[in-house]
Amino acid sequence: MEQHTADANHVASNTRWTLEAATIVDLAVGSAVLGTGGGGDPHIGALMALDAVALHCPATVIPASDLADDAVVAIVNMSGAPTVMTEKIPNGGEIERVLRCVAEFAGRPVDAIISVEIGGMNSVIPVVAAVRNGLPLVDADGMGRAFPEFQITAFNAGGVHFGPRFVTDEKGNVLRIDAIDAEWIERINRRALIAMGGSVITALGLTGADVKRTAIHGTISLAVAIGAALRQARSGSSGWLDQLRQVVDALPLFTGKVASVDRRTEGGWTRGYAIVAGLASDHERSLRIDFQNEHLLARHYIRGVLDRILATTPDLIVVLDSETGTPITTEGLHYGQRVTVLGLPSPSIWRTPRGLELAGPKHFGFKLDYVPLEERVAAFAISTGDTGVTR
């Protein structure tokens, strides 16, 4: 494997470009793919972003390399359980409130906006923040996918010393968290947001130097390219999977029908698992996908007995509608859906020892060693005599 999904330099990211209204929908769809089921409903986020673009200028997307070392770059994101986030839409004032806090703390205006993750709401909330406040959006993010916790960011893996995180809700409450490390920012934020109604808007300032050194670059461009590929498939001659594979190294894991979903909102997260049953001649095969906001683990079963693990975090497990290639979020999964499950290799930072400590299976409570997706799928292909895709 030469290409890694989110280090994707095959998507141009060294120039400034404009995120027009048409591109926002591609960004939302592509982010839902890289979001591996998490990050909340991208549809609502896209509507918000479209609304903002209609009222203001389109967003300018800049490469991180354009940032001055002392630039103030605000991470703006929505935090909470996706099941709540989709029903609790920010009214707008929240973003400006936390951006003012970041600027006041920095003692100078915010220079640019960056996404904490690529996934659902949290790819488009920063677009709204950028457009409404006339700020550029950095073509990068902190995860190269979505993860449920703030400490699982390339910023943290890269040793950034974090200043205060500002948190607000639609009622006007504002919280400033000065924590000793990223884990404590996450822990305190997670509890506080439950008190604040289950989802909040947060902002935290980074320096341009920190962003250039630690962020995962080119990921806004990549998400747009993914969204565009899936859109083009609808009007083109080739299928959506072929189109998608021209942009990312998507490895087919399983195709079938959602047989059951066990999902609960607890501790500020959406947790549970889904069972995808094989169809026709594959009816004895099934796939179990465990999630905590994001999909974390995909296990293959034969006649209800565990056969093997097909993919684990930090690699991306993506569930899409088999017919249309539309990505499905963890809270959108329901009985009867015909789905195709893909694996995407994670950004390389997550495959380092520090990355696996933060984002590997053990962090999420699975007593498993990480094996790269490509190796798992290659072994599966040999044993089944095919690519792993259900025939």
Place this chain on the structure above:
Amino acid sequence: MEQHTADANHVASNTRWTLEAATIVDLAVGSAVLGTGGGGDPHIGALMALDAVALHCPATVIPASDLADDAVVAIVNMSGAPTVMTEKIPNGGEIERVLRCVAEFAGRPVDAIISVEIGGMNSVIPVVAAVRNGLPLVDADGMGRAFPEFQITAFNAGGVHFGPRFVTDEKGNVLRIDAIDAEWIERINRRALIAMGGSVITALGLTGADVKRTAIHGTISLAVAIGAALRQARSGSSGWLDQLRQVVDALPLFTGKVASVDRRTEGGWTRGYAIVAGLASDHERSLRIDFQNEHLLARHYIRGVLDRILATTPDLIVVLDSETGTPITTEGLHYGQRVTVLGLPSPSIWRTPRGLELAGPKHFGFKLDYVPLEERVAAFAISTGDTGVTR
């Protein structure tokens, strides 16, 4: 009834006086009486205060009337479940950390310290804050007793507009809560403290004018007088109850043996109830006391059938060791203790419509109208032909 417990002007509170080491123990014991079972173990707090006094000067206690209108008065308190607080002693740096935050926000040094409540730890933590930082302690507090929530303060009943609350833990995490009202300060604080280990140190700045107008005055003096009365009883000829009644209007409710305690730590509170069974000829009578950090409701039963309510919040329900008069906290209650249960009329602010809205039985989920303790006890004395004390 002429005197109301915590409006007690019969205890001198119009002059400055010094809180010496010997007096600190009286303060701790008296606070445990007014704390109605809540506020945490006063013993640990007293040890901390004694330690602080040994290292520094004794605390100067000043009447609120001595405060300038624009004085910065910091409420300093420990917040959390008493069951946790007694095992998680602040290491000292916490108090200074939050006081620095209050001073920075005010743009000038803190002038004085005030207690949010009279009860256990939260009467002595402010002494530690005062002594360590060379600041006077105001002879007043926000409750005139202990209550489990910040919105149940005379400050809030009096319409004070609150600035930020600063919250810290022993690890060094700092939270600043800018909430829209006292209820939201409480709600966010309560969730966040669970993340921060179950108990935290907090501070919030008031103006001298707000304190003079809204605080319940003379309550440090009152607590010391109660503690002194119980101490003197040990070496005197009269019993502790007689001594106590020379200082406060304590109405005996019940005497017996603790038969069972149902207590759990949940949502950052210690919740549950205790059953006190009558002794000898009273063995068919029992008292059930419900608590949420503090005792909230005392119900009298005959042969297991509810007979009547003897006392409800906001009046004070106090459980003491029958032999020694030592107050017992909700987390100190256990099977077999011989106890005397007293009722004390609440400070008058809590008997107003606004006071009852904040602190009455309905606020705590009991579908009961408030009837003043004195009326309930008088009716009980008529029906039983005695004072209500088990013979």
